[in-house]
Amino acid sequence: MKHVFSIALLVLSATALPLAGHAATALDASLACNESGHQFIADLAQQQLIEATPMRVESNSINAFKPAKSADLTAFGFHVFAVVGFEKDDPMFRTGDGEPLANSAYGAVVWGSDSSVQEAVTQAGSTAAIVHHVAPHVTAIFCKRN
Known part of the structure; x- marks a missing residue:
């Protein structure tokens, strides 16, 4: 999973803070890991x-x-x-040149230490989500199915 989130450094430089006045959209329910990667991404795109x-596709096919720009997304x-x-086998996603991480996977990369994110995920009662350290104060919350 090391390179799963190498996009974080790329995104760090490309991310702008959300515009003031927009209500945040919480992804917490989706990160209970009860849906597919297709459903998660398709719903957000729709x-x-x-x-x-x-913006990037990893060798393990994670897109x-x-x-x-107008979205303010939160997770826990x-x-x-x-x-x-x-x-x-979903045309919505591009494939990388390596072995896919899973048949279906999705998640969110957030600003926060892995310990504080893990605590918030645990307190919310999510037992299937994987909390993964990406970089200092950058953490991924991830769901996968084989």
């Missing part, structure tokens, strides 16, 4: 909360999407600066 085209109280997803 609501125009993310850019429809991935990284940037939130729309943390600001989301990228969402990631993949669904095997």
Whole structure:
């Protein structure tokens, strides 16, 4: 999973803070890991909360999407600066040149330490979400199915 979130450094330089006055959209329910990568990404794209085209595709086929400029996405109280997803054999996603991470995977990359994000996810009662350290104060909340 090390390179799953190498997009974080790219996104850090490309992310703008959300515009003031926009209500935040919480992704908490989706991060209970009860849906597919397709459903997660398709719903966000349909609501125009993310850019429809991935900004980056990892070798393990994880596609990284940037939130729309007008979107203010949160996950368990943390600001989301990228969402990631993949669904095997789904034309919505581009494939990388390596082995896919899972048949279906999705998640959010947030500003926050791994310990504080893990605490928030645990307090919310999410037992399936994987909390993964990306960089100092950058953490991924991830769901996957094989």
